[in-house]
Amino acid sequence: MFTLNDITTQTAAAVRELFTVSKAKPGDILIIGCSTSEVMGGTIGKASSPDAAAALYDGIASVCAEFDVTPAFQCCEHLNRAVVTEREAAALQLKCGIYTEVNAVPQPKAGGSLPSHAYRNLKNPVVLSSIRANCGMDIGGTLIGMHLKPVAVPVRLKNRTIGDAFLICARTRVPFTGGSRAVYDEEKM
Numbered sequence: 001m002f003t004l005n006d007i008t009t010q011t012a013a014a015v016r017e018l019f020t021v022s023k024a025k026p027g028d029i030l031i032i033g034c035s036t037s038e039v040m041g042g043t044i045g046k047a048s049s050p051d052a053a054a055a056l057y058d059g060i061a062s063v064c065a066e067f068d069v070t071p072a073f074q075c076c077e078h079l080n081r082a083v084v085t086e087r088e089a090a091a092l093q094l095k096c097g098i099y100t101e102v103n104a105v106p107q108p109k110a111g112g113s114l115p116s117h118a119y120r121n122l123k124n125p126v127v128l129s130s131i132r133a134n135c136g137m138d139i140g141g142t143l144i145g146m147h148l149k150p151v152a153v154p155v156r157l158k159n160r161t162i163g164d165a166f167l168i169c170a171r172t173r174v175p176f177t178g179g180s181r182a183v184y185d186e187e188k189m
Contacts, residue, residue: 004052005055007039007055007163008056008058010059010162010163011055011059011060012058012060013059014157015030015059015060015063015064015137016063016066018135018137018155018157018171019063019135022134022155022171022172023171024067024134024135025134026067026068027069028069028135029070029071029072029133029134030060030069030072030133030134030135030136030137031131031133031135031136031137031144031148032060032071032073032074032114032137032139032144033138033140033143033144034053034073034112034137034138034140034142035112035139035140035142035165036050036053036112036140037049038139038164038166039052039056039140040052040163040164041163044142050108050113050116052113053108053112053117054117056139057114057117057118057121069134070085070086070089072085072128072133073114074115074142074147075106075111075112075115075127076110076112076115078110078111079106079110079111081130081146081147082102082127082128082129082130083115083128083129084106084111084119084126084128085125085128085131086123086124087124087125087126088124090126093131094128098132099128099129099131100129100130101126101128103127106118106119130146130147131147132148133147133149134171134172135148135171136152136169137168138168138170139165139167140165140166141166145170150175151172151174151175152172153171153172153173154169155170155171157169173189
């Protein structure tokens with residue numbers, strides 16, 4: 001069995017490892033999709049847990065602050081997988097029309113417990129229709145691929161679960177261009 005403190009510890013360790021493997025840089029965006037139901041041993045969408053959301057958020061927020069990476073929290077399908085993040089981080093993309101702000105206040109049963117918790121705890125939250133993140137963490141099978149930049153590359157972490165939920169992570173890289181004679185920058189791979 002595990003405690004809420006275990007969930008915070010597992011989450012922080014996973015985010016830290018993902019950032020290390022993906023060579024996260026200040027200003028990068030991490031997309032997180034999460035089923036707190038799965039974390040707590042239930043079935044996705046059936047046993048939302050605000051307590052688990054708070055524990056997950058604490059682990060994510062602490063490591064994101066350490067690396068100066070912006071977390072973005074994917075809502076469930078009831079809000080069309082919209083994303084909750086800090087308005088300041090999204091400001092330039094909003095100004096340029098890359099992202100579209102939408103009107104919704106996530107709730108545990110309509111958006112998800114983690115996005116709902118994030119909305120209440122971020123300094124100046126905004127809900128966006130989509131985002132293009134540099135790396136991602138899918139906790140419990142929530143399907144985050146639509147919010148990752150191309151090209152997504154799977155990242156296998158040492159610990160593949162948080163609570164009872166399986167964990168799938170990804171990083172992104174710039175697309176390759178050219179043919180058989182092309183030479184690539186190893187730092188961008």
